[in-house]
Amino acid sequence: MLLQHRQFINLGNNVIYPLQLENGKYLLIDAGPDFYLDTLDSWHLLTTALEKLTIKPSDIEKVLITHAHIDHAGLASKWAHFGATILVNKKDISAVELGNEHLMLQKKMQHNDIIYYGFPEYLIENIFSSEKHPQLYWKPCAPEKIKTPKKTYHLMSGNSLEILEAPGHTPGNLVCFIPQTGELFSGDTLLPTTIPTPGMHYISSKNSQEKYIRWPSLPDFIETVKSLQKLKIKCILPGHGTLVDDPEKLFKRFNTHHQIRAERIRKLLSEHSDTPFGLAKRQYPKIPERRLIQAMIEIIGHLDVLVTSREVEFSEKNNTLFYASTK
Numbered sequence: 001m002l003l004q005h006r007q008f009i010n011l012g013n014n015v016i017y018p019l020q021l022e023n024g025k026y027l028l029i030d031a032g033p034d035f036y037l038d039t040l041d042s043w044h045l046l047t048t049a050l051e052k053l054t055i056k057p058s059d060i061e062k063v064l065i066t067h068a069h070i071d072h073a074g075l076a077s078k079w080a081h082f083g084a085t086i087l088v089n090k091k092d093i094s095a096v097e098l099g100n101e102h103l104m105l106q107k108k109m110q111h112n113d114i115i116y117y118g119f120p121e122y123l124i125e126n127i128f129s130s131e132k133h134p135q136l137y138w139k140p141c142a143p144e145k146i147k148t149p150k151k152t153y154h155l156m157s158g159n160s161l162e163i164l165e166a167p168g169h170t171p172g173n174l175v176c177f178i179p180q181t182g183e184l185f186s187g188d189t190l191l192p193t194t195i196p197t198p199g200m201h202y203i204s205s206k207n208s209q210e211k212y213i214r215w216p217s218l219p220d221f222i223e224t225v226k227s228l229q230k231l232k233i234k235c236i237l238p239g240h241g242t243l244v245d246d247p248e249k250l251f252k253r254f255n256t257h258h259q260i261r262a263e264r265i266r267k268l269l270s271e272h273s274d275t276p277f278g279l280a281k282r283q284y285p286k287i288p289e290r291r292l293i294q295a296m297i298e299i300i301g302h303l304d305v306l307v308t309s310r311e312v313e314f315s316e317k318n319n320t321l322f323y324a325s326t327k
Contacts, residue, residue, distance in 0.1 A: 009049040011042055013240055014071055017185055018055055020156040025061035027153060029176055029185050034074035034137040043078055060084045064149055066187030066239060067170040068095035070103055070138045080145035087149040092172030096146060099138040109202045109212055117300060118275025118320055123290050168221025169196050171203055182234030190250045192241040195257045198301035218301030219308045225254055262302050273324035276300045
């Protein structure tokens, strides 16, 4: 079993993978989350775990961020401080440089945008104020310590680590693949027990009137998974959870999930046009309105897919977006 030979570290809910480079130093897949647990902090827990693998913090030469989320990039600034180069896709660099400021900016834009998609304004403050997450921190990372990754890194084993662009979970999402062993380090692109959410992402706009625009992530996410399915993958090492030695099972589950969700939206829109929030209410009639936010965000993703395939069109009415079937 490959898991017996592949070193890994569980840190909170995340899994981090140290890979030895041909020069004897290490590349770390993901920086890890920055949190405090009782009297210990995650940095202490991580470095202690590395030392048990006979890896000193100074042995970490590079830290590759699979995607710019707080739980995967939270300790990037700490690693940079200790001399590691932080490898980030150019589309996610700004987020890693800003840290928590990026997170707050994204939430602010989402807060303003969901009204446009039909979410009741009177519920918004309650939704955002009641979010419950473990206390994670994300300090800005020094820009001079951040670089875009090369396409390939050579490992001490003689194998090569290929860095693949995999947009979807974030605009600059990356996965890592070792073709000689068939190992895919998937970050949050493919997970063993859940379907990763497309989310709502905002990127810099080339339009002078709009500083940021929403990036429709699910169409790219689905195309990414299709392209990964063509690789000769023998096992998936995810950013959360345990190794998966039946990759086809994850691919099938991902594809089936999105096919079923898209078909439900087609059916609802064949009855009448609606807002994303209206579609969420109709699809999940027993769920209280205040809990429909995540369902609505996923529906927006599927609407993006259906708009791309020209099965659905949208129009604005009273500052609210309505979607309708083109058939």
